[in-house]
Amino acid sequence: MSFLLDSFQFGEAGAGPPPPPPTPTSTQWRILFTGDTVTPGATTACMETDMRLDVGGADQCSGGTPAASSSHGTHPPSFAFDNDTNSHWRTIDTGLNNWLQYTFGSTKAIDQFWYRNWSVGQAPLSMELQYWDGAAWVTWISTGAISWASDGETKFFSN
Numbered sequence: 001m002s003f004l005l006d007s008f009q010f011g012e013a014g015a016g017p018p019p020p021p022p023t024p025t026s027t028q029w030r031i032l033f034t035g036d037t038v039t040p041g042a043t044t045a046c047m048e049t050d051m052r053l054d055v056g057g058a059d060q061c062s063g064g065t066p067a068a069s070s071s072h073g074t075h076p077p078s079f080a081f082d083n084d085t086n087s088h089w090r091t092i093d094t095g096l097n098n099w100l101q102y103t104f105g106s107t108k109a110i111d112q113f114w115y116r117n118w119s120v121g122q123a124p125l126s127m128e129l130q131y132w133d134g135a136a137w138v139t140w141i142s143t144g145a146i147s148w149a150s151d152g153e154t155k156f157f158s159n
Helices: 077-081
Strands: 003-005 008-010 026-033 043-052 065-068 089-094 098-108 112-117 127-132 137-142 154-158
Touching (some): 026 043, 043 077, 065 077, 077 098
Antiparallel strands (some): 003 008, 026 098, 026 127, 043 112, 065 098
């Protein structure tokens, strides 16, 4: 039995919004930079990032292999995962579709990532956390538009 009250549909007991989809698992996760940088045409630079199994959980990025679409010779992708705020990864290329990837030794279900910019000018305006499903990259978390206020600022994103 169901009835309508003030344009709100009530249904059977226990009915409600559908549950969220299960978190996918993969050995390969990446951050795709889908927007330009705050300073248009600048290279992207990341002081630190991590990927977590759940919101507020422990960083899962250890024992795996970092990679990137490009990197400045003295700023490799491993610097984005080294927990050292004195180092950073930086792209050679400017523009959209640069990426920073982490390949784990076993499958992981990532539900949160955070990103700490190196400088406001080199911070991305939007990103996607993607996983490899064996055939293609699939977006799991999309940040939408990001506003940065200071160098070294950290933003958290979850699904």
